[in-house]
Amino acid sequence: MAAESTPEPGIPGGADSGKGPRHRRQRGRRKGLLVMAWTAAGIIVLGGTGAGYLYFKLNGNIKSVDIDQALGSARPTKIDDGSENILVLGSDSRSGSNKKLGGGTDDGSARSDTAMIIHVYKGHKAASVVSIPRDTLIDRPACTDTKGDKHDAASAVMFNTAYSTGGAACAVKTVESITGIRMDHYLEVDFSGFEKLIDELGGVEVTTTKAIDDPDSHLKLKAGTHTLDGQQALGLVRTRHGVGDGSDLGRIQLQQAFIKALVDQVKHVGVLTSPKKLYDLADTATKAVTTDSDLGSANSLMSFANGLKGISASKMHMVTMPVEYDPADPNRVIVLKSKAKQVWTALKNDEQIPKSATKGNATGEAAGVVTSSS
Template sequence: MTAESTPEPGIPDEDGTNGPRHRAKGRRRKPRAKRKGLLVMAWTAAGIVVLGGTGAGYLYFKLNGNINSVDINQALGTERPDKVDNGSENILVLGSDTRSGSNRKLGGGTDDGSARSDTAMVVHLYEGRKKASVVSIPRDTLIDRPECTDTDGKTHAAASGVMFNSAYTTGGAACAVKTVESLTGIRMDHYLEVDFSGFQKLVDELGGVEVTTTEDISDPDSHLNLKAGTHRLNGEQALGLVRTRHGVGDGSDLGRIQLQQAFMKALINQVKDVDLFGNPKKLFDLADAATNALTTDSDLDSVQSLMSFANGLKGIDAKNMKMITMPVRYDPANPNRVIVAEQQAEQVWTALKNDEAIPKSATKGTATGEAKDVVSAG
């Protein structure tokens, strides 16, 4: 490849391909909740910059006290992929649902207080922080989960042929990170987790998010009913949109991921359009909701650390944040599950390790949820 033809870092404009898929007979499982969390960092940083300028130090400490953290490095020890020193960073972003407290009335499903993570994204920040890649990992992917030790020091045995999201349920954040590192061969530099109710509050504090749907969406499981057209979604509606599964596409988790990625782009655009700096109270309310919703790794467990991290994301917006789903195929033995398309997935992880563009061939012919163009930024 010549210098003139070398692509800039990023992901091809296509979010996967249109591989054929027929809905399986019978009912699928009810959907779990989905959340998004990366932009919380930018909101928090903006709030602290303004509040710090007013000398409102006590507000800083209030926000600082909101943040929960887990010591991933201590739990995982040294048996991890090497950190690549090429200026890039990789962040595992999870959505969690404890089915307890304020989450309980929102979630549906079982109400046993157990923790679940049904949204997982590897966010790769390229050198220079002008572009990012987001690779969603389907919760229904069948994987071999490695032995892992949780943050309480309890060891959990390895397991074969289990769903990806069982890692978080089994051993919490540390086990989820170890599983992703085992799956990708990439070291996760940071960990961010946003809870179910926190997502709803963040959208409401932002004043809603505008999206356009190209078809009617009706899903009683996620309590979402939208006619085709443009809508400003409040927190409850946004939560319904990123949870919905039966209302669009082929009814699979892959279709839901495509909706989530479209919503994230709309969310980024919304943040860019809101004059947060003109309203310090709104900034604080947003930062307060953001930090209350967050769990981070111990390297990001202060407002100062979050602010520094967020400042590095200011140059990234929807047009230079490319999103795909990890290459998978439907499991021939169970159409409600997917399996990793090994050779193509390796193309994805190799590109990220080298801080390069993911080739279009990585997603060619892989499974798709058939919901790519249902939702767009309003």
């Protein structure tokens, strides 16, 4: 299936199309991490025991941040209609076990190169996922981080500077400023946790319609069906020079296709799996995830996950925030404001994203390179 395909009738839909100029290769490895809320949360549902030592062990694994306190009341109005908006990010901190993965900063600081807004529709049977390119030039609002430190506003800066400047709270503030939509929850997963999670799942099966060879992300795959281990999966969601036009937009299309394959894979982890394997999966997932304070316990996260587990890959409509290549710098993109407004208005109203919002936008030319093998 293509990363941004036309949905079935009754499923929120639309499709990106169009092409942009080939990007120049940039020095150094460009980091990117697929952040999959359904994966971490769904595994917790499968592995959580709800009582005794195992529950408290899982509960103690979860890191949380109090975004509500940091941001205060100057936020978009919370819409109480049964829908939910979740910001999911990837952390590429070079501290701890992430150091061995290479790339990134060497001082232990963190950046986020992957961001997705997940809108879960009322009834929790379908969702739209909107990827925000890390290279998007935006006006970053002033914000206060979870430590109480204040950060000044900045104009025409890359989107991912919000996280590197002020962490989770400033990332949420920036997304809310761009969209005008209140983020109900926040989820973050780091590099090493993602890699280990895929290995403990036994790999994820995907089909590549073209060969991928990207030395920067250490990924080399022939066209065909593959069961990717953790290192290969991480390489896939990081690659940007191996497919398409070499841009971050192409990488996003690979990530979106991989998400669908991953969701299908998780749903096959069922009652025949051993209790130890289920616990190991839950242990890895809870160690990898950082949440907002409302989800900062195993009970809360399991309850949240129960509300998502009815959403299959076929009910997930995935798009990229409408952008075009920056005429002044082909390695940056700028928001197509009128089309982006269509996306945000649809999500605010819990409606389908119209096809007109995504038609003809820059895409990275990597659609269909990776598909689910299920």
